[in-house]
Amino acid sequence: MLDLQTISDRIEIDDLITAYARAVDTLDWARFDDVFTPDAVIDYTAGGGIRGTRDEVRDWLAQTLPAFTRMQHYVAQKEVVLDGDTARRPSPLDSGSSPASGAC
Numbered sequence: 001m002l003d004l005q006t007i008s009d010r011i012e013i014d015d016l017i018t019a020y021a022r023a024v025d026t027l028d029w030a031r032f033d034d035v036f037t038p039d040a041v042i043d044y045t046a047g048g049g050i051r052g053t054r055d056e057v058r059d060w061l062a063q064t065l066p067a068f069t070r071m072q073h074y075v076a077q078k079e080v081v082l083d084g085d086t087a088r089r090p091s092p093l094d095s096g097s098s099p100a101s102g103a104c
Helices: 004-025 029-035 054-067
Strands: 041-043 051-053 068-075 081-083 086-088 093-099
Touching (some): 051 054
Antiparallel strands (some): 041 051
């Protein structure tokens, strides 16, 4: 059985993933900044994007995402692996998006 701290940690991690998806989908860059620490390294290279600091990735997203008229992230298989004070969340994340007219 999970202890209360583990349950709390898992819920907080899930809330961060939701906040991330909402921030990106709504182009809310202040909320995006709240999700990641300033020294975070974020890697979008698997999807053809960049790897960089929170601010570099935020700026790249702010330039790139207006090419889409609609975005909605889907998060599945919500696995959380806790190990002391660290956590991994190897969850598939997909984005349904529609390019703006003439963007592609």
